[in-house]
Amino acid sequence: MSILPSFFGRRRSNVFDPFSLDVWDPFEGFPFNNNNFGPLSSRSSETSSFVNANIDWKETGDAHVFKADVPGLKKQEVKVEVEDDRVLRISGERNKECEEKGDTWHRVERSSGKFVRRFRLPENAKVDQVKAAMENGVLTVTVPKVEVKKPDVKSIEISG
Numbered sequence: 001m002s003i004l005p006s007f008f009g010r011r012r013s014n015v016f017d018p019f020s021l022d023v024w025d026p027f028e029g030f031p032f033n034n035n036n037f038g039p040l041s042s043r044s045s046e047t048s049s050f051v052n053a054n055i056d057w058k059e060t061g062d063a064h065v066f067k068a069d070v071p072g073l074k075k076q077e078v079k080v081e082v083e084d085d086r087v088l089r090i091s092g093e094r095n096k097e098c099e100e101k102g103d104t105w106h107r108v109e110r111s112s113g114k115f116v117r118r119f120r121l122p123e124n125a126k127v128d129q130v131k132a133a134m135e136n137g138v139l140t141v142t143v144p145k146v147e148v149k150k151p152d153v154k155s156i157e158i159s160g
Contacts, residue, residue, distance in 0.1 A: 053115040055090065064125060064143040066090070068117070071137035072110075080132045080141055083118070086125070088143065091116040124148070 055068040068090055070078055078092040096112040099105070121127060126144040133140050 053090070053092070053117055055117055055119075057119060059145075062145055062147075064121065064145065066119065066139075066141040066143075068139040068141070069137065070134070070139050073137070075134045078134065078139055080130065080139070082121075082127045082130060085127060086121045086123075088119045088121055088130070088141065089116065090119075090139070090141065 053068055053070060055066055057064065057066050059065075066088065070092055073092055073094055077094065078090070081089045083089050091114065093114045094112045121143060124145045126146055129144045131142045
C-alpha cells in the first residue's frame with residue numbers, strides 16, 4: 001500500500017476485495033484531484049476522474065455479474081477481455097471534447113480519459129462463455145459459473 005498520494009494516475013479499488021489487482025490509495029478523493037500543483041503533478045486533466053469507473057460484482061447461483069457505470073460511452077469505446085485465463089479486464093476511453101474557435105468555456109466538470117479495471121475470476125468461472133451487453137450507460141458482463149456436480153448418493157439398505 002502506498003502512503004504517498006497518487007499524482008501519476010488514480011486507481012480505484014476496494015480494500016476488502018480479495019480479487020482486486022488494484023493498489024489501495026489512502027489519499028483517493030483528497031484534494032489532489034485538480035491539476036493546480038504545477039510541476040509536482042505530471043497528471044494531465046485528460047486522465048482525471050473518469051479513471052474511476054464504478055463497477056459492482058455480484059455472484060448469483062449460476063453466474064458472476066459485473067455492472068459498470070459508463071455514462072456517455074458507446075459500446076465501441078468499451079472493451080471487455082479475459083487475460084491470462086482468469087483475469088477479466090474492462091477498459092474504455094472517453095475523448096475530450098474539441099474546442100472550437102469562438103467557444104467560451106465557463107465550466108468543465110465532465111471528465112475524459114481512460115479507465116482500466118481488472119478482476120481475478122474464481123476457479124468456477126467459465127471464461128470461454130463471457131457475455132457483455134450495454135444499456136443506458138451501464139455495461140453488464142455475465143460470466144457463467146461451472147455447474148458443481150453434486151455427488152450421487154445411493155441409499156444402501158441395511159439387512160439384519
